[in-house]
Amino acid sequence: MPGIEIKPGIWWVGVNVRSHDLFEGLWPIPDGVSLNSYVVKGEKCALIDLVREWSGSSSNFLHQLETAGIEPKDIDYIVTNHLEPDHGEFLANFRRLAPKAEILATPRGVELIAVLNCITEGVRVVQDGEELDLGAGKKLVFAHIPFVHWPDTMVTYEAGSQVLFSCDAFGGFGALKGILFDDQVQEADQAFYYNEMVRYYANIVANFPKPVLRAIDKLAGIKVSVIAPSHGLVWRTNPGEVIQRYVKFAGYSTGQCEKAITLLWSSMYGNTKIVTDAVMRGIAREGVPMEVFEVPLADTSYVLASAFKNKGIVVGAPTYEVKMFPPMAHMLDSIARKAMTNRKAFYYGSFGWSRGAEKEFDAIAQALKWETSEMLQFRGAPTMDDLTKAEDLAAAFARSIRDGTA
16 A cells, blocks of 8 residues: 555555564464554654564655655654554654654653663653644644553644544454545445454553543543554544544443353363353353353453453363463453453353362452352262253353343
8 A cells, every 4th residue: 555645735654564473472462463653744744653563664764755755854853652563663863764753752752762762852741732733724733642552642633634643543453455435445344344353452442431522521622533553444434433442442341331242161171161152152042242262262352352352251171280271360460460350250160179269269350349159069070960050050140141231
């Protein structure tokens, strides 16, 4: 994709990365990710965010500038909304190509530029609410939104065209499929972009619902015609829709979730697996949507995306040496690290010579303020009575999700 004009004098000059690397060294991106950079040109020229030197992205980025008619030496300002390396790793090398450019950041951003890029000269703090007149009707306004999702984060607003360069807010995984704007998405791809936005939020932003809502409130007074995030689609048809998605996602973090169930199961020798089939029958007979993941085979990224949006969490795992089966304990720790509170939960699992898994589960549930239902534990292979009870308990749990105020 060449550079694309978003509004007169404003271009997208980002790149699409298709790589088998892990985003942040953690999250799989089998469908890639876009690294969105932008140029705003008045009498002076500002570049908003850069890219990581990743799978040729820096070379592609320079080509993108060229297709937009921009040479690095002509850039007057480099606006760094956020210094995480997926945005700013190329900064030191690009500075050599644009030596006159002044680098702009929040106070915490200036600290990180020194730490991550070893640059201290030609860097300036921009204050919350500060304006920068580029001339020819282009004016940038800076708004600090700390912890969405790093403490250095800000957004940049071009007042004349009402374009909000929103950094990580409103972004998503997934390389762009030959398009840039939300209104170009075909019906077949709508679920793809939505699900990758949920997964991005659950993996990257989920720990910060209060800062997200504070940022949305802070920006509520400005008129926005286009939202241009650092990853994913540019929203020009109905930017209010993606803002409301973020309000909804922030609610997910605290338990205002979908009436659906995430079922996580592990089995050492097949006994818990047998009961899992009965649990799924019980949920299915109540007509409650369910997503099922076998742990440890399922990737944590996708489990988090499911657990993030669903009210019900069902955990099936055996006891292992008087504790929970380690892969499941690790998965629940990942959920706890993202502070997914106020869910409803149901535990079942087998044990041999000693119980113990349920104690670890109960401790996690209490810490996360999960409402737990009656647990089911069985010794060794499940009996027919165990299977019947599992189905009935799961059905009752599913009804509590379906008929509750999830």
